Amino acid sequence: MGVDPADRAAEADLLRAAAQLALEHVAGVAERPAAPTPEAVAALAAFGEELGAAGRPAEETLRLLAGLGGPATVASTGARYFGFVTGATLPVALGAAFLSAAWDQNAALPVMSPVAAALHDVVRGWLVAALGLPGGTDVGFVTGATVANATCLAAARDALLAGAGWDAQADGLFGAPPVTVVVGEHAHSTLRKSLGLVGLGRERVLVVPADDQGRIRPELLPRVDGPVLLCAQAGEVNTGAFDPFEPLADWVAEHGGWLHVDGAFGLWALADPQRAHLVRGLERADSWATDGHKWLNVTYDCGIAFVAREGALRRSFASVAGYLPPDEGFEAMHHTPQSSQRARQIEVWAVLRTLGRDGLAELVQRSCAVARAVAERLAGHGFTVLNDVVLNQVLVRPPAPVDAAALAAAVQADGRVWCGPTSWRGAPALRVSTSSWRSTPADGVLAADVIAECLAAAR
DSSP states (O other), X not given: OOOOHHHHHHHHHHHHHHHHHHHHHHHHGGGSOSSOOHHHHHHGGGGOOOOOSSOOOHHHHHHHIIIIIGGGSOOTTSSSBOSTTOOOOOHHHHHHHHHHHHHTOOTTSTTTOHHHHHHHHXXXXXXXXXXXXXXXXXXXXXXXXXXXXXXXXXXXXXXXXXXXXXXXXXXXXXXXXXXXXXXETXXXXXXHHHHHHTTSOSSSSEEEOBOTTSOBOGGGOOOOOSSEEEEEEBSOTTTOOBOOHHHHHHHHHHHTOEEEEEOTTGGGGGGOGGGHHHHTTGGGSSEEEEESSSTTOOOSOOEEEEEOSTTHHHXXXXXXXXXXXXXXXXXXXXXXXXXXXXXXHHHHHHHHHHHHHHHHHXXXXXXXXXXXXXXXXXXXXXXXXXXXXXXXXXXXXXXXXSOHHHHHHHHHHHOSSBOEEEEETTEEEEEEEOOOTTOOHHHHHHHHHHHHHHHHHHO
């Protein structure tokens, strides 16, 4: 039976209408405030209708979604959103997302998607080269840095235990030799969450004190015996600081351990020659975790796990079944926690090919320039800048008596820009994160001036 031409035409019309609604949303991002209005958020209640017995027209459904949902979105794809180290979406990434969504590929195996497998191989090579990682490094695409960390930590756990004569995948962790986990004082909460997920424990860790920027103090590393996993950080979430990787790598080498780096946004500094002093020794780690949906500016979600030790990912994640014959090419489901998975590498390929190595470096440099503009302007308004602005993070405290958390709430209520509160050394502070490809130093100056206006109003 053939497809009714009328049905085919109706399908095409529906998709054109959806594309037009998406384009209208993108076109309006530059003029929108960073936060939705209270009225737009309140209007979401209209979604709470009863599910009827009869269906409704598909285009009506899409127009309702756009009409109610669009105004209630956070304009994180715009130039003036400075929260949570959230990237925007490069146009080529969005275009590739349109195509990949239409293709609807399961990237689990080459037989399921030859294009996903081919692009994975290309992207792996490009990423490893652009970041200067060891040539044989394996790459797995997952949901975000939390799962990327968990993926790397599971591989580390299993490799360390295999070296001690224990097969964790076959025999579990009950009775296994203990693995000593060492973290910095400022390890991100999601790193600890990942440790919990892989059975190593959120609190069963040795904590190394940090300096005034949140960097591990290597002279205070503990004396340990047996399998050891050291978790370092590229880009402290408040200050953007980098742990001193050379002495950390030396310590791990002396102990025959595994060095993992949580680099959710900071790992991309490896692509920028101007930041070589920050990343020295970073390539000596055994694994790294990052997000593509932060600084690379692809759509959500896109976490990336890098593991330098050959076969470590497959040891932890291979899945055997009679209906899963060996395949030629990269088998993603045997290298990541998930089996079915969307082809995140398609957008990453599109962005890297469009930017090139120079464009990738410039993307990092531009965000860092925006951060410097924010810091300088806020300092001129009387704020205390608490961090060395070496990357894309600005950590400030307003002049007394205004509380930083109250100021952050006022900025968010104002809506023109968005940044969030944090806590630094036991006291509230304000954190401005720059990672959108749209943001310019002028946007940074405007953000600082809006924050200063809100400060004046709070006084």
